Amino acid sequence: MVEVSVETTFRNPSHTRQKEWQRATHILRECKQWLVDGWNDGSLSSSITTGDIENPLYSALQNQAIRAAKSDYDDEPVEYTGEQPIEVNNQNWEIHTTENGSIVIGFPCISDWWYTPIHVYDDIEDPIEALLDGDAEKTKLSVWREGDDWKVSFTVSYSDDTSGEETPIGVDVGHNYILAATPDDASAESFLVSGKEYKFVRRYYRSLRESLQQAGALRARNHVGNKEYRRIQDANHTLSKRLVEYASQFENPVIKLEDLEGIRDGSEWHGVHSWPFYELQQFIIYKAEKAGIRVEKIDPQNTSQECSQCGEYAGRDRSRFECPSCGYVRHADLNAAENISQREGEPCTA
Numbered sequence: 082m083v084e085v086s087v088e089t090t091f092r093n094p095s096h097t098r099q100k101e102w103q104r105a106t107h108i109l110r111e112c113k114q115w116l117v118d119g120w121n122d123g124s125l126s127s128s129i130t131t132g133d134i135e136n137p138l139y140s141a142l143q144n145q146a147i148r149a150a151k152s153d154y155d156d157e158p159v160e161y162t163g164e165q166p167i168e169v170n171n172q173n174w175e176i177h178t179t180e181n182g183s184i185v186i187g188f189p190c191i192s193d194w195w196y197t198p199i200h201v202y203d204d205i206e207d208p209i210e211a212l213l214d215g216d217a218e219k220t221k222l223s224v225w226r227e228g229d230d231w232k233v234s235f236t237v238s239y240s241d242d243t244s245g246e247e248t249p250i251g252v253d254v255g256h257n258y259i260l261a262a263t264p265d266d267a268s269a270e271s272f273l274v275s276g277k278e279y280k281f282v283r284r285y286y287r288s289l290r291e292s293l294q295q296a297g298a299l300r301a302r303n304h305v306g307n308k309e310y311r312r313i314q315d316a317n318h319t320l321s322k323r324l325v326e327y328a329s330q331f332e333n334p335v336i337k338l339e340d341l342e343g344i345r346d347g348s349e350w351h352g353v354h355s356w357p358f359y360e361l362q363q364f365i366i367y368k369a370e371k372a373g374i375r376v377e378k379i380d381p382q383n384t385s386q387e388c389s390q391c392g393e394y395a396g397r398d399r400s401r402f403e404c405p406s407c408g409y410v411r412h413a414d415l416n417a418a419e420n421i422s423q424r425e426g427e428p429c430t431a
Contacts, residue, residue: 084430085208086371088234092183092198098190102224102231105190106164108136109146116150117159127151139189141173145221166225174222174235176212184209186233188222199233204372208237236370248331251422252324252338252365253384253414254358257400260324261414264331265389265422271415272327274320314360321364325372336369337421338362338429339381366429377426389419 094102112134119125125133131143138146145168153159167190174188177196187196201209211217217239224233253261255276262272328334341358366376386394388404389411395404402413411419 083373083375084236084238084370085205085373086234086236086367087205087208088232088371089199089202089205091186091231091233092200094197094231098195098197099231101191101195102167103164103226105138105142105167106226108138108191109142109165109167110161110163112136112138112143112146113150113153113165114159114161116147117154117161120150120154121156121158137191139191141169141189142167145169164226166223168221168223170221171219171235174219176209176219178213184213186222188224208239208373211239212237247333247335249335249337249422250328250331251418251420251424252336253417253421254339254341254361255414258414259361260320261412261418262324262327263415263418263422265419267390267411267419270327270330271412271418272324273412273415274323317361317364321361321368324365325368325374328369328374329372334374336365336374336376337379337424337426338365338376339384339421340378370430376429378429379421379424379426381421384417384420384424385413387420389416389423 116125116129119129120127129147131140131147134143134147136143146165149165149168150159167188169188174186175196176184176186179185179198183198184201185196185198187194189195208217212219217237220236220238222233222235224231226232248264250262250264255261257276258273259276260272260274263269325336328336341362369376383394385397388395388402388407388409390409391404391407393404393406395402395406397413397416400413401410402416403410409416
């Protein structure tokens with residue numbers, strides 16, 4: 082089975098339906114805020130149902146709002162500051178082909194169900210076709226506004242008949258080189274990204290935080306921490322996108338990642354928030370799923386010390402790996418990535 086995240090835009094939705102959708106996003110924000118505030122002050126029970134909600138939304142939207150608010154609320158106050166997406170579960174939305182060949186999606190809102198054509202781009206044709214043919218299953222639907230467009234997303238699970246062998250792509254994550262990726266083929270194109278820029282960002286903001294703390298500017302210190310995280314988060318988005326694009330050039334790629342637990346051990350970057358390695362991995366998994374690429378996690382034990390060609394144990398000299406047994410020489414992180422590509426893994430999702 083293959084799971085593909087489908088994201089596209091509605092094609093020329095009428096002004097009337099756009100106005101209703103816009104109203105629904107505001108009602109959903111108010112509804113979710115009312116729910117979490119009620120749970121926080123004890124005025125609402127956690128077993129609340131759609132029968133307790135007084136707004137004009139279809140019950141399917143109200144029910145999903147309850148689920149989303151429960152997911153967001155963790156015994157801490159939550160403030161919804163923006164429009165909230167329209168969400169319905171897989172049983173409460175439809176997709177059809179019209180007589181003129183348009184693909185339309187229908188979902189309930191306030192006054193009625195709305196059936197609106199979508200753009201079907203090349204990269205989503207296969208999952209859409211499988212869904213229309215009854216050969217696939219769909220998940221929750223999300224609808225939101227982005228600029229002048231109204232966008233829609235959902236996930237499709239279907240059988241992939243693509244023939245041919247898979248190409249495992251091993252991915253090594255580290256400090257000196259943030260990402261190293263390669264298939265189990267030393268002659269194939271590899272992917273290697275230095276960690277110098279990331280280290281500079283970490284050192285710069287750490288020094289700035291320490292200076293502000295010594296000056297007693299705690300609010301400014303917290304603000305700097307937020308700026309640092311946003312900058313690293315943007316870098317993670319860019320880096321994960323580049324990696325998935327790299328993997329896409331191979332036939333039937335499968336990305337294999339290490340279990341990143343303990344990657345901070347022995348590092349100069351201490352503390353759970355010092356580097357969002359977990360976030361980087363999640364971005365890779367999410368973007369790979371969206372591109373239709375399967376991802377697996379493998380046991381990382383000794384991937385940096387073993388020779389990817391003969392399996393003998395050998396240490397590394399900084400970024401150089403040279404096997405004393407068979408004489409194989411390669412960049413140490415790419416040798417580790419080769420080892421990762423060779424190992425059996427367990428499927429994982431974002």
